[in-house]
Structures are given as structure tokens and as C-alpha cells.
Amino acid sequence: MLHISRSLTKLLGELKKLPSVGDKTALRLAFHLLKSPENLSALAESLLEVRDGVRFCSTCFGITESDPCHLCTTPRDDASICVVEEPQDILAMERCQAFKGRYHVLHGALSPLNGVTPGQLRIAELLQRLEKGLVKEVLLATNFTVEGEATALYLTRLIKPLSIKVTRLAHGIPIGSDLEYVDAATVQRAVEGRSEL
Numbered sequence: 001m002l003h004i005s006r007s008l009t010k011l012l013g014e015l016k017k018l019p020s021v022g023d024k025t026a027l028r029l030a031f032h033l034l035k036s037p038e039n040l041s042a043l044a045e046s047l048l049e050v051r052d053g054v055r056f057c058s059t060c061f062g063i064t065e066s067d068p069c070h071l072c073t074t075p076r077d078d079a080s081i082c083v084v085e086e087p088q089d090i091l092a093m094e095r096c097q098a099f100k101g102r103y104h105v106l107h108g109a110l111s112p113l114n115g116v117t118p119g120q121l122r123i124a125e126l127l128q129r130l131e132k133g134l135v136k137e138v139l140l141a142t143n144f145t146v147e148g149e150a151t152a153l154y155l156t157r158l159i160k161p162l163s164i165k166v167t168r169l170a171h172g173i174p175i176g177s178d179l180e181y182v183d184a185a186t187v188q189r190a191v192e193g194r195s196e197l
């Protein structure tokens with residue numbers, strides 16, 4: 001077993017908490033950072049800046065430095081809301097420029113196997129926004145995974161009785177894929193070809 005310093009062991013432990021970082025990648029990243037003290041300081045500073053400056057918008061639950069965020073305050077179509085799983089999915093939708101309404105981030109998807117229940121997602125907050133009566137269409141842009149589809153189905157059952165049109169991104173987005181990794185042209189086609197549920 002490699003004998004390394006306590007602080008380096010701690011850094012490796014933190015790096016391994018990141019998605020898809022295992023032992024080898026953590027070591028590679030840590031040693032890369034150690035080679036350049038400037039990079040290490042810049043990374044440490046930007047981590048602190050993000051910790052202190054970035055928060056979730058209290059309306060849409062996207063990431064923002066000012067609350068409410070610019071997507072909630074700039075002039076956009078108030079009659080439609082696009083529901084996504086994660087804040088980064090908003091970026092995927094905005095890249096394709098086909099959607100002009102507001103957003104709502106659930107912060108996850110229903111997954112009974114992993115113990116994710118409706119109460120753990122921002123569903124109650126979504127319903128509160130819909131109660132104001134401005135919204136005519138909810139576009140469900142949850143991922144095309146088992147969890148994303150189950151969440152879309154669950155939301156459809158909740159929203160349809162409110163006489164609000166519920167639509168889903170058209171297929172064409174590969175089954176099993178996360179929205180954030182789909183190219184902009186494909187997302188644009190999926191938005192334009194959305195179908196009512």
C-alpha cells in the first residue's frame with residue numbers, strides 16, 4: 001500500500017466522492033494538481049466562490065447567484081413550464097433555443113428502488129406554481145430512463161386533472177439517456193415534435 005500524507009489521503013477521499021471517479025482517477029487528478037500550485041490555488045478559490053455565491057432559485061430551483069434567477073425574472077412565456085430533473089438539464093434545453101417558457105427543476109426522479117419518493121422531489125412546489133392559473137402547458141423533459149419515464153407518468157396523473165396540457169419531449173432522444181448529454185439539434189427536434197400525454 002502506497003504511503004502518502006494525511007492531507008493527500010483526505011483529498012483522494014473527497015475526489016472519490018465525485019461521480020465516476022475511482023481510485024486511479026483520484027490519484028491521477030491529485031498528482032496533476034500537485035504539480036502546479038497555481039492551479040491548485042485557483043481550484044480551491046473557485047470551489048469556495050461557488051460554495052458562497054451559488055444557490056438554488058426559490059422559484060424554479062435552478063442554480064443562480066441571485067434569487068430569483070434570470071430565467072424566472074426576464075420576459076419569457078409564462079404560459080408554459082418545462083420540468084427537468086437536474087439544474088444542468090436547463091442548460092441542455094437553453095442550448096437548443098426551442099423552448100421559450102419557464103423552468104422547474106425536480107432535483108431527481110422517482111425511484112422506489114433507491115428510496116426516492118415524491119416527497120423528496122420539488123413536486124409540491126411545482127403544483128403551487130401551477131395553482132396560480134397562468135400555466136397552460138407543462139412540458140415534461142425528464143430523462144428517457146426508467147426513473148424519468150415513471151416521474152413523467154406520475155406528474156401527468158397529477159397535472160392533467162388541473163386542465164393543463166401535459167406534453168412530453170418527442171422520442172428521437174435515445175432511450176436511457178440523460179438530457180444533458182444529448183446534442184442541441186436532437187433536443188430541438190424533440191421540443192418541436194413534443195406530443196400531448
Ligand code: ZN
Nearest residue numbers: 057060069072
Ligand atoms: Zn428561477
